[in-house]
Amino acid sequence: MNRFKSLRKKLITCTVAIIVLTALLNLAVGVYSSYQGITQDVRDDLRSIGETAQVAIGSSLDKMKADIQTVAISDEIGKPGVGRAELLNTLKKQKSAHGYQSLSLVAADGTVVSEDARLDGKNIADQEYFKKAMNGETYLSPTMYDSAKELCVIACAPVTNSNGYRGAVLATYDPLVYRNIIKNIVIGKTGNVFIMDKSGAVIADVQEASVKARKLAEVSRLKLVKSGQSGVTTYRYGTGDRICYYAPVKNTDGWSIGVVAPIAEMTSSIWFSVFGLIGSSALCIAAGVFLSIAVAKSIxxxxxxxxGRIVLLSTGDLTSPVPAVKAEDETRTLAEATGTVLGRLRRVIEEISGALNRMANGDLTVVPSDHFAKDFAPIKSSLDTIIATFNRDLNQINASAKQVSAGSEQVSAGAQSLAQGSSEQAGTIEELSSTIDTISEKIHG
Incomplete structure (x- = not known):
């Protein structure tokens, strides 16, 4: 603060600095609050969408299980005495009715009977889905490769009809069957819903390539997503950070659903708030600068x-007028106080000058007025002392003069007596000289 040589610059600089800092702080707080509010809204929306998607996925999976179970309980399956051609025809009809890619009957030893030549005759006794079916469980697989090395989704259920057949029915779906469940769920322009299996491979996604390649989901790297819990998290992606709602898919083998939205896209509306805040902050700063200049000028x-008037006073100017101030604040008080100081100094100096002039003219009856108040009192005391001392010294001089005058008269009288004695002595001498002359003549005569 000491480096400022101008009060005006100091006031303007400090005021503008406070205004700018306040505006920037408000801008930062506003942007942060808006960002947090928007991201929280996005989190809530993703959670709502995810919960809705879970219901849709659960319903679709239940329907898929129900469809394969319907086939499994059909009396046409495993019917005793039915030839191969008739069985294949039955499987073909059921396949068409339920929209399968293929439908097969699997014996208890794992041998496949199918109208699909790629699968017919294969043995799948070592496959997990077949083992589970033989244990009485209806199984839906993630995207996987079948025994013919084709990517698909497998549904397998134990035969439970009244024929007493021991085996299972095996259906394959298009690998994009799960994608069809979630493809119409829209999350902004680039957000999406996906499903991944317990290994983290994508089994349902808007992008077909991700499903067909069994691409590992980026979010699968997060252990929390695999923990079977639900929540909202953020993770890094090639095109930018994303927000993801994750939750387990019920009645599956460790599957998870994710609802993803790019943070940049979801928070893009914040820029309207940012620009608005920047504009309002700029206006506030401009108004603050203008007002600070005006206020600084008025002060x-x-x-x-x-x-300036006090500087003139320091040079001895007591007559120039005090500047007029129209304001009703302390600056007017300062101007009035300056005028009061000048007035009192003027009266004191006039009092001293008048007293000295009267004393110079021989008037020693001067009595100082009451203008010498407070710290001016010593001046009045000094004047009183000077006048009293001057009177005393003049009285002493007057008395001495009178004494000198009386001594002078005495000296004058003595001088006159001495002169008279001298005259008488001169006459006596003349008579004595005449007598001497007479005696001398007589002696010589």
Whole structure:
């Protein structure tokens, strides 16, 4: 603060700095609050969408299980005495009715009977889905490769009809069957819903390539997503950070659903708030600068005038007028105080000058007035002392003069007596000289 040589600059600089800092702080708080509010809304929306998607996925999976179970309980399956051609025809009809890619009957030893030549005759006794079916469980697989090395989704259920057949029915779906469940769920422009299996491979996604390649989901790297819990998290992606709602898919083998939205896209509306806040902050700063200049001028100008008048006073000028201040604040008080100081100094100096002039003219009856108040009192005391001392010294001089005058008269009288004695002595001498002359003549005569 000491580096400022101008009060006006100091006031303007400090005021503008406070305004700018306040505006920037408000801008930062506003942007942060808006960002947090928007991201929280996105989190809530993703959670709602995810919960809705879970219901849709659960319903679709239940329907898929119900369809394969319907086939499994059909009396046409495993019917005793039915030839191969008739069985294949039955499987073909059921396949068409339920929209399968293929439908097969699997014996208890794992041998496949299918109208699909790629699968017919294969043995799948070692496959997990077949083992589970033989244990009485209806199984839906993630995307996987069948025994013919084709990517698909497998549904397998134990035969439970009244024929007493021991085996299972095996259906394969298009690998994009799960994608069809979630493809119409829209999350902004680039957000999406996906399903991944327990290994983290994508089994349902808007992008077909991700499903067909069994691409590992980026979010699968997060252990929390695999923990079977639900929540909202953020993770890094090639095109930018994303927000993801994750939750387990019920009645599956460790599957998870994710609802993803790019943070940049979801928070893009914040820029309207940011630009609005920047604009309002700029206006506030501009208004603050203008007002600070005006206020600084209203404060500094009267002070500057008063300082100028005091400088004139320091050079001995007691007659120049005090600057007028129209304001009703302390600057007016300063101007009035300056005028009061000048008035009192003027009266004191006039009092001293008048007293000295009267004393110079021989008037020693001067009595100082009451203008010498407080710290001016010593001046009045000094004047009183000077006048009293001067009177005393003049009285002493007057008395001495009278004494000198009386001594002079005495000296004058003595001088006159001495002169008279001298005259008488001169006459006596003349008579004595005449007598001597007479005696001398007589002696010589």
């Amino acid at each position: 500094v100008d009267p002070i500057r005038k008063c300082v």
